[in-house]
Amino acid sequence: MELYQSTIHELQDKIKEGKTTATAITESVLQRIDAVEEKVHSYIRVMKDEALSAAADADKEIKKGDIKALSGIPIALKDIVCTKGIATTCGSHILHNFVPPYDATVVEKLRAAGAIFVGKTNMDEFAMGSSTETSYFGPTRNPWDLERIPGGSSGGSAAAVAADECAASIGSDTGGSIRQPAALCGIVGMKPTYGRVSRFGLIAFASSLDQIGPFTKDVEDCAIMMNVLAGYDRKESTSVNIEVPDYRQFAGQDIKGWKIGIPKEYFVEGIDPEVKAAIEASIKTMEKCGAQSVEISLPHTQYCLAVYYIIAPAEASSNLARYDGVKYGFRAPASELLDMYKKTRMQGFGAEVKRRIMIGTYALSAGYYDAYYKKASQVRALIKRDFEEAFKKCDVILTPTTPTPAFKIGEKTDNPLQMYLSDIFTISTNLAGIPGISLPCGFTKSGLPIGVQFLAGHFQEGKLIQAASAYEQKAQIEKRRPAL
Amino acid sequence: MKLTAQEVEYVAHLARLEITPQEKEKFTAQLNDILLYIDKLNELDTKGVEPMSHAIGVTNSFREDNVVESIGTEKTLANAPDGRGEFFRVPKVIE
Structure with missing residues (x-):
């Protein structure tokens, strides 16, 4: 097996045993990027020189015996997290030349843990999308079928891991933007509890829903990444100051006697038959692990998309x-201020971003607040209550991550509502603020990956690692790699 | 129709977006589809339900009021499309 194909824990073992170096790993990954990037387009920017220089530094530390949690591990960052001195575009024309003067907290933490940053990944503009097609820099392609989308909005981060262009990556999830692309690209993706990971330096989309999380090649790697990412940050007032467990200890523990909640509302029409079959097989696998499946109800499921x-x-x-052409980013020339604002935003934002700004502006405009935002916030409370009731009856909830496998590029770009429906199983998690994980549970006959999602109560990421790890070990989903 | 083309134009103005006649037509149709879908929420009686404003119920989060290092003028202006000296320069605001 090539170095670029390895998981974090495999690379760590090799580094510890002195069988490889950070430089060798980084070179291997950079060569892989050279070989496949033209086909996949995972990255907006590859940080070749920075990566090689960081790897050389890491090797000096490793030689001294100073081996940290991610020493020498090549990590890709969604281009929505600020990197000091390195352009951070959010996939948008309006930020195409923005160079942050500071690092996001997750970037600081990863760097302090020894990670080697290999690049900034492609994404839907301002994380608004489910396919990575709305990026100003052009679409990312699904490594399993280059005619298809990788999911979104963190499609570049997911494709980069699936195509072995990094060992792990960082994404952000507002309505499914980590879990949906993880499912469609056949890898592991976790959205932590709201408040578990600092959002400082994450370019804001919807502040009550946004959360940063990892993409990895297996569940153990997910635990390793969460150990680095999780925790309170005094710079982020919604991050929560409660103890962070060692997530790695949950991997490999059994789930005998656990109750797995199966929400009946998630098995309705519109779900692809191959996806349905794979999820039904996943439930059986959990039972083989000694868990018991119980039917639960999340009665307000059908309202989640409208609330979102x-x-x-x-x-x-x-x-x-804030994107007004004054403080940073793109400015359109104009002779008067109001005209400058309007032209800057017209030329700087793409269609989907404008569409959402328009919906949001309308919903918050005078006379409509009660009918829209207040009503939605009330239904959101009911959705959260559904989950609180459900978790009285089960340890974790199991659902499909997406209703279908990856769709074709261009298939849904003209119909926003159809595009929104691809997030139907992931949105409720963000509304309730709970954590979720998606991991591979099989392939369609045509060879597209399918994902299963586990959900748990607030701050129960450990339970997700435990359930996902038990599933991963028992299911033994065939280790395939995309033919690139 | 919940939203007329004229209202779409007004919302665009509120959002400080210039839109082309083609965009106006497209947005009018698409926003109406989306708002029609959102109408679904009116099936639910939410009388007396406290609107949820925060996922995990954190209350005010205070820290000590200490002076810490800031980014400084030079770095702050480095990204400005038109920064001069200590200022962001913009086109004229008043006649």
Whole structure:
């Protein structure tokens, strides 16, 4: 097996045993990027020189015996997290030349843990999308079928891991933007509890829903990444100051006697038959692990998408008001201020971002607040209550991550509502603020990956690692790699 | 129709977006589809339900009021499309 194909824990073992170096690993990954990037387009920017220089530094430390949690591990960052001195575009024309003067907290933490940053990954513009097609820099392609989308909005981060262009990556998840692309690219992706990981330096989309999380090649790697990412940050007032467990200890523990909740509302029409079959097989696998499946109900499931498409655009319309051509980013020339604002935003934002700013502005405009934002926030409370009730009856919930496998590039770009429906199983998690994980559970006959999702109560990421790890070991999903 | 083309134009103005006649037409149709879908929420009686404003119920989060290092003028202006000296320069605001 090539170095670039290895998991974090495999690379760590090799480094510890002196069988490889950070430089050798980084070179291997950079060569892989050279070989496949033209086909996949995972990256907006590859940080070749920075990566090689960081690897050389890491090797000096390793030689001294100073081996940290991610020493020498090549990591890719979604281009939504600020990197000091390195352009951070959010996939948008309006930020195409923005160079942050500071690092996001997760970037600081990863760097302090020894990670080697290999690049900034492609994404839907301002994380608004489910396919990575709305990026100003062009679409990313699914490594399993280059005619298809990798999912989104963190499609570049997911494709980079699936195509072995990095060992692990960072994404952000507002309505499924980590879990949905993880499922469609056949890898592991976790959205932690709201408040578990600092959002400082994450370019804001919908602040009450956004959360940063990892993409990895297996569940143990997910635990390793969460150990680095999780924790309170005094710079981020919604991060929560409670103890962070060692997530790695949950991997490999059995789940005998656990109750696995199966929400009946998630098995409705519109779900692809091959996806349905794979999820039914996953339930059986959990039973073979000694768990018991129980039917539960999340009665407000059918309202999640409508709630999301008020709350997320409303918050986005407010968050994106800062892009006015004055302080940073793109400015369109104009002789008067108001005209400058309007032309800058017209030329700087793409269609999907404008559409959501428009919905959000309308929903928050005078006379409509009660009918839209307040109503949606009330239904959101009911959705959260559904989960609280459900977790009285089960340890974790099991659902499909997506209703279908990866769709074709261009298939849904003209129909926003159809595109929004691809997030139907992931959105409720963000509305309730709970954590979720997606991991591979099989392939369609045509060779596209399928993902299964586990959900748990607030701050129960450990339970997700435990359930996912038990599933991964028992299911033994065939280790395939995309033919690139 | 919940939203007329004229209202779409007004919302665009509120959002400080210039839109082309083609965009206006497209957005009017698409926003109406989306708002029609969102109408689904009116099936639910939410009388007396406290609107949820935060996922995990954190209350005010305070820290000590200490002076810490800031980024400084030079770095702050480095990204400005038109920064001069200590200022962001913009086109004229008043006649």
